[in-house]
Amino acid sequence: MTNPLINLNQPLAIDPKTTALVQIDLQHSNLGRTLAPYPGSQVVANSVRLANAFRQHGGTVIFVRVDVTQLLRLSADAPLSRPLDAPPLPAHACDLVPEAAVQEGDLIVTKKQWGAFHGTDLEQQLRRRHIRTIALTGIATNIGIESTARAAYDLGYELLFAEDAMSGISAEEHHFTTEHMFIRMGHVRSTDAILRSLG
Secondary structure (H helix, E strand, O other), X not given: OOOOOOOOOOOOOOOHHXXXXXXXXXXXXXXXXXXXXXXXXXXXXXXXXXXXXXXXXXXXXXXXXXXXXXXXXXXXXXXOOOOOOOOOOOOOOOOEOHHHOOOOOOEEEEEOOOOOOOOOOHHHHHHHOOOOXXXXXXXXXXXXXXXXXXXXXXXXXXEEEEEEEEEEOOHHHHHHHHHHHHHHHOEEEOHHHHHHHHO
């Protein structure tokens, strides 16, 4: 972290009963990519540590996956959607990786765009559980996570970002988003700091 405003280890007051851990796109199509600054294996491992702690303390754990075959294709200088002539995706591309360790009682939300709110029942599930705070992990920092965070912020949720439980397509994109965008929307902390705050 180069932003002096960020202290990744600063303690927080987290009420797990009103907090949901929302894990973005921990699926085969993303974990097969080269990611930075953290490898996909670290993102998954830290997400699992957080999920286990949230469950233990009565928190809500939600997995979001994207149906990459349904992503909107619009003209752009650097499109992220797959080219129309690309070979077909493997059958399991949209499935959550086994290492993410989905447990009975966890929620799974499927989206067809970058963000996890539009066109899904995520907000309904959060409201039913009286969730006020969303903790975010996953892939990619400045795409699925940032899109979800912006929508959550507009809806009035408090936000918590596990900086070392997410990663980007490049380290530069990850650092810009965490150091310049996420600090304007919520709290950026390390996985260890969040675990300590849960008790």
